[in-house]
Amino acid sequence: MGSTADKNKNIIPEGFLFTQQSLSTFSNCPLKFRKRYIENLKWNSYPDEDVKKRLDMGNDFHLIAHRYFLGINDEWIEDEELNRWVQNLKSSFPINKDNIYLPEYKIRMADTVIRLEANYDLIMVKDGEIEIWDWKTHSIKSEHAKAKKRASFLNKLQTIVYMFVLKEQSRLINGSNTQCHQISMNYWQPDPPGIIEKIVYSEERHRLFKEEIESRILKIMDYDYIEFDKANYTEHCKICEFNWFCNNQKVDFKALEEDEDFLDSLRWED
Numbered sequence: 001m002g003s004t005a006d007k008n009k010n011i012i013p014e015g016f017l018f019t020q021q022s023l024s025t026f027s028n029c030p031l032k033f034r035k036r037y038i039e040n041l042k043w044n045s046y047p048d049e050d051v052k053k054r055l056d057m058g059n060d061f062h063l064i065a066h067r068y069f070l071g072i073n074d075e076w077i078e079d080e081e082l083n084r085w086v087q088n089l090k091s092s093f094p095i096n097k098d099n100i101y102l103p104e105y106k107i108r109m110a111d112t113v114i115r116l117e118a119n120y121d122l123i124m125v126k127d128g129e130i131e132i133w134d135w136k137t138h139s140i141k142s143e144h145a146k147a148k149k150r151a152s153f154l155n156k157l158q159t160i161v162y163m164f165v166l167k168e169q170s171r172l173i174n175g176s177n178t179q180c181h182q183i184s185m186n187y188w189q190p191d192p193p194g195i196i197e198k199i200v201y202s203e204e205r206h207r208l209f210k211e212e213i214e215s216r217i218l219k220i221m222d223y224d225y226i227e228f229d230k231a232n233y234t235e236h237c238k239i240c241e242f243n244w245f246c247n248n249q250k251v252d253f254k255a256l257e258e259d260e261d262f263l264d265s266l267r268w269e270d
């Protein structure tokens with residue numbers, strides 16, 4: 001029979017694949033990671049109708065974009081704003097038969113430490129180069145949040161995980177071992193249409209990203225939940241779905257609306 005300490009350590013199931021959302025959740029709070037990814041407790045309600053509507057619109061946009069890059073043309077979309085987003089997408093990305101389009105594409109990799117899964121909105125192979133495209137449809141309201149978002153793209157876990165996994169598995173996409181400088185990540189918004197940030201990969205970034213991912217995974221694998229102290233995570237509690245469970249307090253919906261990890265997690269972790 002295992003000791004109490006054993007039960008609170010080594011809880012990651014064999015074959016577990018980390019994602020950018022799960023790595024990010026662990027940094028926000030190890031208990032939240034455990035509840036979400038090990039105990040599989042999911043958020044199943046939305047803050048309010050307005051937020052739900054915007055989330056639905058973002059999901060619809062991703063679905064229509066997926067269909068567009070598969071060659072299915074949705075001619076008319078009833079919702080005026082969504083229709084504008086889609087028309088912006090089509091005029092920004094006219095289909096070129098010489099390119100390869102891989103929409104809603106999943107890539108997995110595993111080595112001795114790193115076991116990862118990345119879910120891409122679009123991978124485009126163009127003139128031998130690989131472009132990652134990520135649709136950013138969440139509206140961030142405050143100026144402070146906008147500035148924070150722009151400044152954080154390079155160090156964003158999404159950037160780190162997506163570029164690293166793609167480089168490691170690039171032969172599956174491009175048929176050869178693509179060089180780092182031939183890979184880019186582009187965050188794109190549909191309205192007004194344009195690239196919010198473009199990051200070109202490099203050997204140096206690949207090395208740094210590997211170290212970053214490895215150290216995060218090793219930390220999670222080795223974490224002993226007996227040491228968990230929620231006092232260290234109070235900042236995050238207000239936007240955590242387990243706030244009622246841990247603190248008997250309601251979620252701060254206003255703050256939650258600007259938490260991109262939460263919004264992304266709703267899309268990818270049904």
Ligand code: SF4
Pocket residue numbers: 028029030031032230233234236237238240241242243244246247
């Ligand atoms: S409410 Fe706070 S302590 Fe509880 S899981 Fe969420 S972030 Fe962690």
